[in-house]
Amino acid sequence: MPASFLLITDDKSLLESWSKQIPRGRPLLNLEQVKSFGSVPAGVSIVIVLDALKADVVPGGLGRCPLVLVGKKHTPAFEALKAGGQARCSLNYEESRTQLVAYIGLLEEVAERGAALEILADKSRRPSLSRPPMLPASAGSQLPVEIWDFLEGAVENISSRERLLAEFRRASRHLLRASHTVFFLREDMEFRADRGASQCSVHDPMISYLSTHPVVLDGEEWPSPSDPLAEMAVRNQMAIWGARLLVPMHDNGHLVGIISCGVRDDGQPYDENDKSRAISVARLLRQLVGQNQHYSRLERLYRDSLVGDRYLPSRIVLGRDEAPSRQVPLVVRTLIDRVRYEGENQFLRPSAGQPFRASAGVVPETGGVWATWEEASGEVYDLTQTKREERLALLRDLSLTLNHEIGNALVSLTSLQHLDSGKPIPPRMAQTILQDLERLRRLNEDLAAMGNLEECDEELTDIGQMLTELAKDLDVKLELPRTVVELKVVSPMLSFALESLVRTVQENRPTDVVAPLVLQLRSTGEGEQTTALISIQGSNLELEGIIPVSNATDTPNQGRLTVFIAKEILRLHGGSIHAGPGMAGNEILMSVKCW
Numbered sequence: 089m090p091a092s093f094l095l096i097t098d099d100k101s102l103l104e105s106w107s108k109q110i111p112r113g114r115p116l117l118n119l120e121q122v123k124s125f126g127s128v129p130a131g132v133s134i135v136i137v138l139d140a141l142k143a144d145v146v147p148g149g150l151g152r153c154p155l156v157l158v159g160k161k162h163t164p165a166f167e168a169l170k171a172g173g174q175a176r177c178s179l180n181y182e183e184s185r186t187q188l189v190a191y192i193g194l195l196e197e198v199a200e201r202g203a204a205l206e207i208l209a210d211k212s213r214r215p216s217l218s219r220p221p222m223l224p225a226s227a228g229s230q231l232p233v234e235i236w237d238f239l240e241g242a243v244e245n246i247s248s249r250e251r252l253l254a255e256f257r258r259a260s261r262h263l264l265r266a267s268h269t270v271f272f273l274r275e276d277m278e279f280r281a282d283r284g285a286s287q288c289s290v291h292d293p294m295i296s297y298l299s300t301h302p303v304v305l306d307g308e309e310w311p312s313p314s315d316p317l318a319e320m321a322v323r324n325q326m327a328i329w330g331a332r333l334l335v336p337m338h339d340n341g342h343l344v345g346i347i348s349c350g351v352r353d354d355g356q357p358y359d360e361n362d363k364s365r366a367i368s369v370a371r372l373l374r375q376l377v378g379q380n381q382h383y384s385r386l387e388r389l390y391r392d393s394l395v396g397d398r399y400l401p402s403r404i405v406l407g408r409d410e411a412p413s414r415q416v417p418l419v420v421r422t423l424i425d426r427v428r429y430e431g432e433n434q435f436l437r438p439s440a441g442q443p444f445r446a447s448a449g450v451v452p453e454t455g456g457v458w459a460t461w462e463e464a465s466g467e468v469y470d471l472t473q474t475k476r477e478e479r480l481a482l483l484r485d486l487s488l489t490l491n492h493e494i495g496n497a498l499v500s501l502t503s504l505q506h507l508d509s510g511k512p513i514p515p516r517m518a519q520t521i522l523q524d525l526e527r528l529r530r531l532n533e534d535l536a537a538m539g540n541l542e543e544c545d546e547e548l549t550d551i552g553q554m555l556t557e558l559a560k561d562l563d564v565k566l567e568l569p570r571t572v573v574e575l576k577v578v579s580p581m582l583s584f585a586l587e588s589l590v591r592t593v594q595e596n597r598p599t600d601v602v603a604p605l606v607l608q609l610r611s612t613g614e615g616e617q618t619t620a621l622i623s624i625q626g627s628n629l630e631l632e633g634i635i636p637v638s639n640a641t642d643t644p645n646q647g648r649l650t651v652f653i654a655k656e657i658l659r660l661h662g663g664s665i666h667a668g669p670g671m672a673g674n675e676i677l678m679s680v681k682c683w
């Protein structure tokens with residue numbers, strides 16, 4: 089057990105300097121604690137650092153403790169104390185501020201060895217101890233009424249550790265006649281007192297001894313074989329705590345607590361009957377403290393469940409043959425029946441027909457079923473409104489696109505009704521009419537293609553090979569990466585979209601532009617997360633709704649039906665199309681993901 093240190097001075101700055109030089113973890117005593125000892129018990133090691141001006145306040149029972157004398161040399165008080173022989177070393181005030189640490193380790197060892205020798209000498213002087221006779225228990229005796237009151241109070245207050253320990257403290261005064269009782273219970277890496285700030289590390293020698301020796305210690309009798317170091321540690325700690333009886337509490341071989349009892353009310357040592365009753369009290373306390381921990385955990389879970397009932401989705405756990413109550417929604421009960429029939433987890437999403445999001449599964453430990461559900465009518469309404477707005481926007485764009493395409497073609501055809509029936513059609517008008525008829529034919533083919541889009545299946549496709557064929561047919565330049573870019577896409581749909589976009593950009597360019605278009609392919613991600621990045625580069629690029637970038641105040645420019653279809657195909661493939669800056673000006677950027 090490390091020695092304790094008693095620092096005596098009225099100079100606060102000097103006291104602070106001394107305290108900083110004391111090794112970390114060593115107990116620091118004050119005069120009030122030492123005076124309460126009366127005489128220092130055998131086995132308690134104390135090192136004193138004394139200001140010569142405060143020599144008159146040192147208790148008389150500390151004469152055997154090693155002392156460091158600090159003061160002004162050659163003064164009467166300093167020289168008188170030095171001549172007394174108790175001071176092992178002497179320092180002036182300035183030296184003590186920095187050089188005290190050089191003597192601490194040696195004086196601590198001297199104090200510990202002296203305490204160990206005192207224990208052995210004390211035992212040699214007391215070959216046998218006179219103890220009060222142990223009173224035999226009467227065969228017909230009954231438990232007093234106070235015991236039943238204590239048991240009733242302990243069970244009633246099992247939900248609160250503070251009130252439970254208060255009941256045991258009251259019982260210890262009655263059963264053990266202890267003047268005061270402190271319970272040290274383990275918390276993390278130390279044993280903390282339920283009252284005050286006392287604590288003891290799990291690495292303390294006393295704790296190590298009690299962990300392997302489940303015995304009641306009174307500081308007088310020591311179970312054989314004797315262990316002077318452990319006995320010195322126990323005596324020192326009992327002196328600091330003011331204890332006369334230590335009762336360990338073990339659970340499955342582990343030390344979980346210590347009961348520290350003070351002086352008995354009548355001033356006599358604790359007898360064997362007291363120790364036997366202390367063991368019974370410790371066993372009962374261990375059981376009830378364990379039940380208190382379980383009760384506290386259950387109470388915390390209950391509070392959490394109440395909060396969960398208020399803020400979390402509804403939930404239920406059923407036994408193997410337990411049926412859900414009528415308060416559970418019908419769709420959830422149906423989901424539970426499906427789980428029991430199929431033996432697999434089931435999920436239910438909210439829809440226009442039913443507003444619940446639910447999930448259910450099997451509980452392997454019991455063979456029962458768990459289920460959770462929440463009402464999502466607001467989400468269903470928002471989703472319905474969003475879909476409605478998207479369909480209306482789609483119909484609007486489609487109708488404006490068709491109006492644009494068909495209206496342009498009908499301009500020349502409607503001019504025929506203004507011609508005289510007998511006159512031939514002018515050549516230029518005839519050529520325009522043929523072009524508009526061809527435009528209507530292509531529009532009809534595009535509309536037919538829209539109806540066949542859902543008939544295609546996705547397949548793993550080499551995007552580079554698709555762009556190679558497209559570049560060859562449309563006479564554009566192609567730049568491919570070194571690695572192969574493969575995606576699971578609907579090849580006819582994606583090929584139609586890319587061809588429509590590139591062809592439209594070509595037709596929108598002025599006829600005097602010589603530089604060809606450039607298609608560039610890149611990729612990012614791996615596996616199913618791969619994204620193909622396709623860009624159209626060149627000068628004088630124009631694509632309806634994409635480039636040039638339109639403002640909110642501009643008149644909408646509805647393009648061709650093929651461009652409209654191509655954009656939707658890209659969205660179906662998880663991609664998008666937009667304009668962005670490039671090395672040679674603005675370029676059209678497209679992204680494509682797996683279907």
